[in-house]
């Protein structure tokens with residue numbers, strides 16, 4: 788079933804020192820990776836001016852008024868999108884004899900969406916695994932692989948030479964039965980992360 792939601796005053800509660808009405812924008816089964824609320828100003832009222840660490844965006848849906856962000860004050864109406872940088876005091880003013888409605892979305896920049904966080908964690912784990920493997924190569928005592936591995940660990944941009952050396956090592960000794968056999972193959976799988 789398609790989920791469609793809209794603002795109604797019945798669902799709204801007082802917010803921002805009782806200066807506005809607020810209600811969730813997104814309801815039901817949707818789990819967005821950001822926070823949100825409708826803001827609704829009665830005629831000729833002003834929202835309590837406030838600031839916060841998170842960034843925020845307002846989308847104006849209905850009515851006309853003013854957005855105040857920092858020292859600036861601009862007339863805004865339906866379709867306008869207002870950028871509110873972090874820690875900048877901001878408010879909305881309804882100058883008309885009609886309701887003023889906008890949707891606010893806010894998020895923490897250091898707080899990635901859960902899906903992105905998982906992808907990042909996986910990539911970090913793979914990079915760590917590869918780094919550990921290269922350390923094993925560096926300590927192998929086999930110059931073919933140890934020399935380029937050490938150079939890479941010291942920060943040299945020798946990815947291509949290291950990959951070539953791993954390929955050569957895998958070809959020469961990749962099935963000799965030693966504990967490095969599997970590591971050559973794994974390193975080659977992860978070589979894009981070098």
Ligand SMILES: [Zn+2]
Nearest residue numbers: 837839843877
């Ligand atoms: Zn705000």
